[in-house]
Amino acid sequence: MSTSDQDELSHFLDTVIATDDGGDVNALVHCFGARPWQHGEMLVLLRHLLGRVRLRAAFVLATLMTGGGQQDALLSLALSFGGFFYDKPEQEARGLALLPAQMDALSAKERLVLLETIIHPIMRALIRSTPSPTHAQLFRLLAICQGAIPAFRTLFDWEATAPALTLATLQQQGREQARLITLPAPAVDAPRPRRRVVIFMKDNYLARRILASMTAHGWSAAFHGKPDWIVDLPVDGRIVLELCRQQAAELLIMDFSQVVHLLEKGICQLLAALKHEQPAMKVVLLTCDAWALRKGLVDGEPDGPHTPLYQTMLAMVDAIWTSDSPSLSSWDEPLFAGKVLHAHLPHAGHLGQPDRPLLPRMQFIGTALDGMLWSRPFWLLAAARLGLPIVQQDHLFAHDPRQMQGSSALESYRQHMQRLQEATCCLHFTRKRDMHSVIVTHRSFEAPLMGALLVQEHAPDMHRFFIPGEHYLEFRSVAELAAIARFITERPAEAEEIRRCGNAFARQHYNDAKLLGYLEKFLWP
Numbered sequence: 001m002s003t004s005d006q007d008e009l010s011h012f013l014d015t016v017i018a019t020d021d022g023g024d025v026n027a028l029v030h031c032f033g034a035r036p037w038q039h040g041e042m043l044v045l046l047r048h049l050l051g052r053v054r055l056r057a058a059f060v061l062a063t064l065m066t067g068g069g070q071q072d073a074l075l076s077l078a079l080s081f082g083g084f085f086y087d088k089p090e091q092e093a094r095g096l097a098l099l100p101a102q103m104d105a106l107s108a109k110e111r112l113v114l115l116e117t118i119i120h121p122i123m124r125a126l127i128r129s130t131p132s133p134t135h136a137q138l139f140r141l142l143a144i145c146q147g148a149i150p151a152f153r154t155l156f157d158w159e160a161t162a163p164a165l166t167l168a169t170l171q172q173q174g175r176e177q178a179r180l181i182t183l184p185a186p187a188v189d190a191p192r193p194r195r196r197v198v199i200f201m202k203d204n205y206l207a208r209r210i211l212a213s214m215t216a217h218g219w220s221a222a223f224h225g226k227p228d229w230i231v232d233l234p235v236d237g238r239i240v241l242e243l244c245r246q247q248a249a250e251l252l253i254m255d256f257s258q259v260v261h262l263l264e265k266g267i268c269q270l271l272a273a274l275k276h277e278q279p280a281m282k283v284v285l286l287t288c289d290a291w292a293l294r295k296g297l298v299d300g301e302p303d304g305p306h307t308p309l310y311q312t313m314l315a316m317v318d319a320i321w322t323s324d325s326p327s328l329s330s331w332d333e334p335l336f337a338g339k340v341l342h343a344h345l346p347h348a349g350h351l352g353q354p355d356r357p358l359l360p361r362m363q364f365i366g367t368a369l370d371g372m373l374w375s376r377p378f379w380l381l382a383a384a385r386l387g388l389p390i391v392q393q394d395h396l397f398a399h400d401p402r403q404m405q406g407s408s409a410l411e412s413y414r415q416h417m418q419r420l421q422e423a424t425c426c427l428h429f430t431r432k433r434d435m436h437s438v439i440v441t442h443r444s445f446e447a448p449l450m451g452a453l454l455v456q457e458h459a460p461d462m463h464r465f466f467i468p469g470e471h472y473l474e475f476r477s478v479a480e481l482a483a484i485a486r487f488i489t490e491r492p493a494e495a496e497e498i499r500r501c502g503n504a505f506a507r508q509h510y511n512d513a514k515l516l517g518y519l520e521k522f523l524w525p
Contacts, residue, residue, distance in 0.1 A: 005041070009037075009041055009044060009045060012035075012037075012045070013045060013048055013049075015031060016028070016031055016032070016045070016049070016054075016057055017052075017054065017057070019031045019057075020054055020056055020057040023056075025056070025060060028056070028057055028060045028061075029060060029064070032060065032061055032064055033064075039065075039070060042061065042065060043072060043074055043075075045061065046058055046061055046062065046065075046074050046075070046078060047074055047117075047118070049061065049078075050074065050077060050078060050081075050118045050122065051117050051118055051121060052121075053121050053122055053125045055078075055081060055082050055085050055086075055122070056082070056086070058078040058081075058082060059078055059079070059081075059082025059083070059085075059086060059088075059091070061078070062074075062075045062078035062079050062082065062095075063079070063082075063091065066079065066094070071098060071102070072102070073099065073102035073103055073106065073114065074114075074118075075095070076095040076096070076098045076099040076102055076147075077095065077099065077114070077118060077119070077148060078095070079091045079092065079094055079095030080092055080095035080096050080099060080144045080147065080148075081095075081122050081126075081144060082095075083095060084126075084137075084140050084141065084144065085126070092140070092144075095144075096143060096144065096147050099144070099147035099148055100146075100147045100150075100153075103147065103148055103149070103150065104150060111149075111150075114148070115148075115149065115435060116433075119145075119148055119149070120374075120433050123141070123145070123374040124372060124374060124433075126141065127369055127370070127374045127377065131369065133369070133377075135381060135384065135385075138377055138378065138381045139381065141378075142156060142378050142381065145375075145378070149435055151435060152378075152435075154476075154477055155378075155476075155477050155478065156378060156382055156477070156478050157477060157478070157479065158385075158478070160477060160478070160479035161479060162479045162480070162482040162483040162486065163479070163480065163483050164483070165483050165484065165486075165487040165491075166491070166494070167469075167491070167494035167497060167498070169469075170468070170469030170470070170473070170498070171467075171469050171470050172469075173468070173469055174467045174468040174469030174470050174471075175467060175469075175470065177463050177467075177468060178463050178466075178467040178468070179463055179464055180463075180464060180465065180466075180467070181326065181342050181343075181464045181465065183341075183342075183343055183518040183521070183522075184518075184521045184525075185514055185517030185518050185520075185521055186517050186520055186521055192217075192218060193520075194218055194219060194220060195214075195219040195220070195250055195251060195520065196219070196220045196247045196248055196249050196250045196251070197214055197219055197220065197221040197222070197247070197249065197250070197251045197252075197253065198221075198222050198223075198224070198240060198243045198244050198247055198249045198251070198252050198253070199211055199221060199222070199223045199224070199225070199252075199253045199254075200223075200224050200225065200236075200240045200243075200252065200253070200254050201225050201253065201254050201255040201258055201286075202225055202226065202227070202228070202229055202255060202258060203223075203225035203226055203227050203405055203406055203409075204225075204227070204405050204409060205405075205409035205410070205412065205413045206255075206286075206288065206345065207223060207225055208348070208407075208409045208410050208413070209345060209346060209347060209348045209410070209413065210253065210286075210345060210346060211223050212348040212349065212410060213346030213347070213348055213349065213512040213515075213516065214346075214516065216348075216349055216512065217512065217513060217516050219516075220247060222243045222246070222247055222249075224236065224239050224240055224243060227405040227406060229258060229261065231258070231262060231265075233262065233265050233266050233267065233270060237266075237270045237273075240252075240270070240274070241270070241273060241274060241277070244274055244277065244278055244281065245277065248278070249278055249281050250278075250280065250281055250282065251281065251282045251283075251284065251523070252274060252281055252282070252283050252284070253284045253285075253286060253321075254283070254284070254285055254286075255285070255286060255287070256285040256286060256287035256290075256320065256322075257287065257289065259285055259313060260310070260313075263307070263309045263310060263313060264309070267313065268309060268312050268313050268316070271283060271313065271316045271317075272316065275316055282318040282319065282523045283316060283317050283318050283319075284317070284318060284319045284320075284321050284341075284519070284523070285317055285319070285320050285321070286320075286321040286322065286345065287320065287321070287322045287324075288322070288323075288324055288345070288441075288442070289324065290320075290322045290324050290325040290328055290330075291324060291325045291328060291432060291439050306335065310335075311335060314335050314336070314339075317339065318339065318523060319339050319340070319341050319519075319522060319523060320336060320339050320340045320341065321341045321343065321345070321519065322340065322341070322342060323342055323343055323344040323345070323440055323445075323465070324439040324440045324441065324461070325439055325440070325461055326342040326440075326461050326464045327460065327461050327464070341518065341519060341522045342464065343515055343518040343519065343522075344442075344445045344465070344510055344515060345442075345515065346512040346515045346516060347417070347445070347446065347449060347512060348410055348413060348414075348512070349512055350413075350414065350417040350446075350449065350450065351449055351450070351507055351511060352417070352420075352421040352449065352450035352451040352452075352503070353451045353503065354424075354451035354452075354453075354496075354499050354500050354503050355451065356421070356422065356424050356451070357424070358424050358425060358453060358488070358492060358495060358496050358499060359423070359424045359425055360389060360488055360489045360492065361389035361390065361391055361425065362388070362389065362390050362391070362425050362426070362427035362455050362484075362485065362488070363390075363391045363392075363393060363423035363424075363425060363426055363427060364380070364390060364391070364392045364393070364426075364427040364428070364429075365393050365394075365395055365416075365419060365420070365423070365426065365443075366392075366394070366395050366429075367394060367395060368380055368392050368394075372433055373429070373431075373432070373433060374433070375429070375431050375435060376429050379429055379478075379481075380392060382478040382481075383478075383481070386478065386482050388481065388482060388485045389485055389489070390427060390485075393419070395416075396412050396415055396416050396419070416446075417446060417449075417450050418450075420443075420446055420447050420450040420452050421450040421451050421452060423452050424451075424452055424453065424499075425452060425453040425455065425488065425495075425499075426443065426447040426452040426453070426454055426455065427455045427456075428441070428443045428444065428447065428454065428455065428456040428457065429456075429457045430444070430456060430457045430458075430459045430462075431457060438457060438458060438459040438460070439459055439461060440459055440461050440462050440464075440465060443456075444456060444459075444462060444465070444466075445465070445506060445510055447472075448466070448471060448472060448502040448503055448505070448506035449503070449506045449507065449510060449511075450503075451499070451503045452499070453472070453473070453488070453495060453496075453498060453499035453502065454471075454472035454473070454502060455472070455473045455474075455475070455481075455484055455488075456472060456473070456474050456475075457474070457475060457476075458474045458475060458476040459474075462474070465510075466502065466505065466506075467505075469498070470498065470501055470502075471498065471501055471502035471505050471506070472498065472502050473487070473495075473498060
């Protein structure tokens with residue numbers, strides 16, 4: 001498509017959107033028929049409309065195009081989602097009839113692009129615009145997702161048989177899958193240096209956890225941060241520089257995402273100044289969303305070259321502290337060689353015991369309807385359909401994010417950890433918005449640490465930190481989740497053994513002293 005053709009199509013898109021804003025379907029039909037566009041051009045237009053969640057305009061265009069005998073995955077998506085939204089079951093069924101085969105015919109990357117640019121924005125908007133969807137509405141949305149996302153057909157296969165589980169088979173299978181990371185920590189009886197630390201990152205519960213844990217560990221830690229992401233480097237940089245001087249800092253900790261956000265605003269100059277004044281000081285970037293740092297859409301796809309500023313920044317960094325995605329292909333890049341510490345973040349001293357009777361139910365603590373993590377409602381829908389003993393409770397931070405910030409963050413976190421302990425059995429979903437990434441999260445460590453039996457969606461990287469079937473239970477489908485529910489009910493003694501083994505393992509390897517010991521040994525071997 002030539003530049004002039006692109007400009008003309010862009011102008012036409014603006015016209016369509018303005019017409020769509022008027023809400024007149026007949027005007028849209030007239031608009032689309034005002035000029036004979038080529039099939040490929042109309043598909044480009046349809047892609048833009050779907051990506052902007054212009055469902056009315058996309059639905060009208062798809063109806064016109066399919067009426068002319070045209071077929072494409074984009075058309076089927078528009079008919080399916082538009083038919084759902086405007087309650088046109090015949091058109092919805094028409095789109096669903098072709099969608100699975102059309103999506104299967106695409107490459108993995110093509111499907112993922114559609115997922116990220118079209119399906120995710122539409123599902124996020126639909127979930128957010130329907131605060132109390134009925135089961136019937138959710139089942140219809142699930143059917144569309146099953147047609148569009150091949151993995152959903154396995155996840156929510158209603159005909160699959162729930163396997164019979166025993167402790168022996170679970171342990172055997174888990175040990176075959178486990179690839180535990182072994183990290184050296186300072187000897188217990190070795191003198192513990194009083195490390196001097198400055199923490200410069202967003203003022204939230206992560207920063208407060210680290211600060212409290214380091215202080216309790218005997219380190220001298222100073223903190224500077226704001227509740228939001230806005231950093232005025234000329235001002236905040238001077239404050240951090242002065243803190244490092246006062247502390248004679250050995251260690252500076254910052255958030256990876258925040259540093260990347262500040263690349264164009266002079267963060268490299270600040271790091272260079274800090275390193276000049278404190279040449280022995282170590283710089284550590286921590287990240288809890290390493291999966292989001294990859295550039296390649298498909299795991300294993302090369303990330304491509306990074307900007308010179310990015311490379312300059314990493315050259316001054318001594319370690320990346322992360323635990324969510326140890327198998328991420330990005331870590332194999334030369335930029336990260338010898339710099340990645342795969343260890344979880346400390347928990348402000350919170351440890352629990354499995355001293356409450358194990359309840360024969362799984363408690364999901366999280367928002368039932370989450371526009372960003374929109375696969376979660378389907379798990380709860382499936383559990384309701386199968387009659388699984390699952391109780392849902394909103395996350396403490398769901399309705400007031402301010403509880404995650406400032407001085408109140410540690411108290412909210414304490415309450416959160418206490419709720420995990422009281423639950424005795426914690427259900428956790430780990431699939432991210434791209435439906436492809438399933439990662440290790442904070443809950444993956446918190447539940448075992450507090451003495452709860454962790455039941456978690458399958459995430460291969462979890463096998464680097466715990467042994468499935470021995471320290472926690474994992475599921476890959478609704479059928480396997482049903483099998484776990486039956487196992488907990490019918491074999492409570494065996495479920496209790498997994499719970500106790502998971503707690504003992506977590507307390508031994510992931511308590512605050514051990515986690516800070518891993519960091520110290522990594523930086524000062």
